[in-house]
Amino acid sequence: MAMETELTIIGAGLAGCEAALMAARLGVMVELWEMKPRHLTPAHNSPLLGELVCSNSLRSADPTSAVGLLKLEMSLMGSAVTRAAEATRVPAGKALAVDRERFAAVLDQAVRDEPCITIVNRRVERLPEHGPVILATGPLTDGPLAAELARLAGTDHLHFYDAIAPIVTAESVDMDHAFWADRYSDAPGDYLNCPLSQQEYAAFYAALTTAEQVPLRDFEKPKFFEGCLPIEVMAGRGEKTLLFGPMKPVGLTDPRTGQRPFAALQLRKEDAAGRLLNMVGFQTKLTHRAQLEVFRLIPALAHAEFVRLGSIHRNSFIDAPRVLRPDLRLKTAENILVAGQLSGVEGYVESSASGMLCGWLAAMGLLGQSPALPPPTTAMGALVHHLQDTASKHFQPMNVNFGLFSALEKRYPKKQRGRQYAKRALNDFLSWLESVGLTPAHRPPEL
Ligand SMILES: Cc1cc2nc3c(=O)[nH]c(=O)nc-3n(C[C@H](O)[C@H](O)[C@H](O)COP(=O)(O)OP(=O)(O)OC[C@H]3O[C@@H](n4cnc5c(N)ncnc54)[C@H](O)[C@@H]3O)c2cc1C
Numbered sequence: 001m002a003m004e005t006e007l008t009i010i011g012a013g014l015a016g017c018e019a020a021l022m023a024a025r026l027g028v029m030v031e032l033w034e035m036k037p038r039h040l041t042p043a044h045n046s047p048l049l050g051e052l053v054c055s056n057s058l059r060s061a062d063p064t065s066a067v068g069l070l071k072l073e074m075s076l077m078g079s080a081v082t083r084a085a086e087a088t089r090v091p092a093g094k095a096l097a098v099d100r101e102r103f104a105a106v107l108d109q110a111v112r113d114e115p116c117i118t119i120v121n122r123r124v125e126r127l128p129e130h131g132p133v134i135l136a137t138g139p140l141t142d143g144p145l146a147a148e149l150a151r152l153a154g155t156d157h158l159h160f161y162d163a164i165a166p167i168v169t170a171e172s173v174d175m176d177h178a179f180w181a182d183r184y185s186d187a188p189g190d191y192l193n194c195p196l197s198q199q200e201y202a203a204f205y206a207a208l209t210t211a212e213q214v215p216l217r218d219f220e221k222p223k224f225f226e227g228c229l230p231i232e233v234m235a236g237r238g239e240k241t242l243l244f245g246p247m248k249p250v251g252l253t254d255p256r257t258g259q260r261p262f263a264a265l266q267l268r269k270e271d272a273a274g275r276l277l278n279m280v281g282f283q284t285k286l287t288h289r290a291q292l293e294v295f296r297l298i299p300a301l302a303h304a305e306f307v308r309l310g311s312i313h314r315n316s317f318i319d320a321p322r323v324l325r326p327d328l329r330l331k332t333a334e335n336i337l338v339a340g341q342l343s344g345v346e347g348y349v350e351s352s353a354s355g356m357l358c359g360w361l362a363a364m365g366l367l368g369q370s371p372a373l374p375p376p377t378t379a380m381g382a383l384v385h386h387l388q389d390t391a392s393k394h395f396q397p398m399n400v401n402f403g404l405f406s407a408l409e410k411r412y413p414k415k416q417r418g419r420q421y422a423k424r425a426l427n428d429f430l431s432w433l434e435s436v437g438l439t440p441a442h443r444p445p446e447l
Pocket of ligand 1: 010011012013014015016033034035036039041043044050051052053054055056122123124125136137138139140141142145314315339341342346347348349351352
């Protein structure tokens with residue numbers, strides 16, 4: 001297929017590189033605008049495209065884990081990121097970790113070797129009004145370009161800071177220590193309350209206030225808004241502060257005792273089906289290990305499965321369910337697709353996957369086609385589905401996890417669940433590839 005139409009991609013990070021290579025592979029002439037090497041965000045250091053800004057891990061390599069499965073789908077679709085990762089892999093047990101420098105060098109070279117891609121080194125301040133554009137400037141999009149996006153998305157729908165509370169799976173909450181209720185209501189209620197006795201609270205408080213915290217990076221220091229203080233900062237103000245804040249028990253009656261609990265954590269449904277539950281007000285800067293230790297002291301969470309842990313960091317992202325059309329274009333500017341972390345996915349792998357899909361969608365758009373996206377039984381489809389989940393009132397970026405997939409038709413023991421999700425996903429993903437005329441880049445593995 002030969003094309004004259006051009007696609008402009010802004011930002012040559014993980015999403016931008018994947019998008020450019022995907023579109024170029026389909027014959028599209030791409031201009032890739034990148035502000036490196038003259039301008040660097042506070043997290044980028046290297047002149048190379050496709051830089052990993054922090055950890056060198058692309059997380060689990062196991063295809064029966066959600067992120068392993070996402071990488072498998074990406075590699076079947078011809079991902080340059082998974083190819084670069086495999087080529088620069090370093091030993092890291094079950095994780096796919098890479099030599100960071102070599103990884104970026106391989107990805108950078110792949111983009112430069114592609115004759116359909118022209119790299120333009122410039123810092124973009126305004127979005128092109130015409131012609132297809134993929135915006136992939138990442139979580140540190142700032143300055144005039146962010147202001148421009150805020151104008152198009154609406155200032156209420158562009159977030160600059162991410163205060164993330166942990167999320168647990170509903171089925172892992174110990175219901176002997178939890179009850180559904182809204183405050184001051186006898187009806188069953190929308191919140192799952194996790195009560196603590198005075199002794200349990202004292203132990204939790206002691207652990208919370210002495211737990212290890214992640215040090216803030218320089219560009220993250222200034223802003224904790226009163227409305228979303230880290231739980232440990234709130235606790236540091238006094239032993240009773242949480243009892244008037246996120247752990248207040250007022251308006252709740254524990255059906256086991258008929259009494260008001262001493263303290264209570266509330267869990268709120270994160271998805272329409274209520275399979276994932278958010279720990280309300282528990283945004284935190286504790287280390288991941290400390291979070292698991294401290295939060296499991298809450299009796300209902302003693303054996304909880306955490307699909308996301310809390311964090312607070314600089315992160316620009318749009319309120320995708322409100323701002324994007326189903327085909328990932330801005331409702332207010334149909335020529336612009338938003339890709340990567342800026343679109344509301346979370347993580348290296350997820351950002352890359354989103355870039356691939358946007359590159360493919362943009363190429364299809366140039367051919368006058370608007371094919372179906374992968375179904376939500378697949379990892380890629382589940383990611384997109386999250387961006388389209390209009391039922392979620394408090395949209396937050398999220399790593400891929402099985403809670404985002406369509407539920408399995410029947411219940412399986414925990415140990416078998418990942419494989420069941422993966423088998424169904426692989427089958428459906430291959431069917432989807434075929435339906436849109438893409439040939440798998442390699443033989444799929446046996447799962
Ligand atoms: C500090 C920090 C640490 C993170 N650590 C991890 C981690 O360890 N693991 C993980 O999975 N995820 C991590 N993330 C989240 C996320 O996965 C990464 O940010 C990922 O790089 C996002 O990919 P992206 O392609 O969307 O954006 P990026 O990789 O950031 O790419 C954006 C590109 O756009 C360019 N750009 C920006 N503005 C302009 C402009 N105006 N004009 C032209 N070019 C521009 C940038 O130079 C950059 O090359 C982290 C995020 C941050 C902020």
